[in-house]
Amino acid sequence: MSNVSGILETAGVPLVSANWPQPSPPPAVPAGPQMDHMGNSSQGAPWLFLTSALARGVSGIFVWTALVLTCHQIYLHLRSYTVPQEQRYIIRLLLIVPIYAFDSWLSLLLLGDHQYYVYFDSVRDCYEAS
Structure with a gap:
């Protein structure tokens, strides 16, 4: 570093400038009520559609429809269990x-x-991963 400073001094370039710009002061915060910063997450939102009764009702209808249809399909396969090697996997x-x-x-x-909630969520994630 001493070589660089020596070269600059011999070239007539000052190492320290006396005219450095001073940092500007931070903007003044207006007096009065402040707004809370919510961030960019849905956890701080006051209302989520997933927690509404409509979301729970619609999902319940689809879940119970899937349960009935799938259990009916399983029942039909078990009733006519003619090809066990394939139907076991089905x-x-x-x-x-x-x-x-x-x-x-x-x-x-x-x-x-x-x-x-954490238990059902963990079981669902593990079941999905397997």
């Missing part, structure tokens, strides 16, 4: 729908500050 796949749908619906019903 029934396993069909069982995914009622388990995941019901667990997701329970997670939606318990969304928010409920103490058991």
Whole structure:
């Protein structure tokens, strides 16, 4: 670094300028009521559609429809269990729908500050991952 400063001094370039701009003062905050900063997350929002009765009702209708249709399909496969090698796998796949749908619906019903929400959410995430 001493070589660079020596070269600049011999070239007649001052190392420190006396005319550095001074930083401007921070803008004044007006007196009066302040607005709370909510950030960019939905957790601080006062109203979420997912917590409304309409969302819970609509999701309940679809979940129970899926449960009835899937259980009916499983029943039909078990009633005519003629190709067990294939139907065993079909029934396993069909069982995914009622388990995941019901667990997701329970997670939606318990969304928010409920103490058991984390358990249903964890089970649903693990079941989805497998």
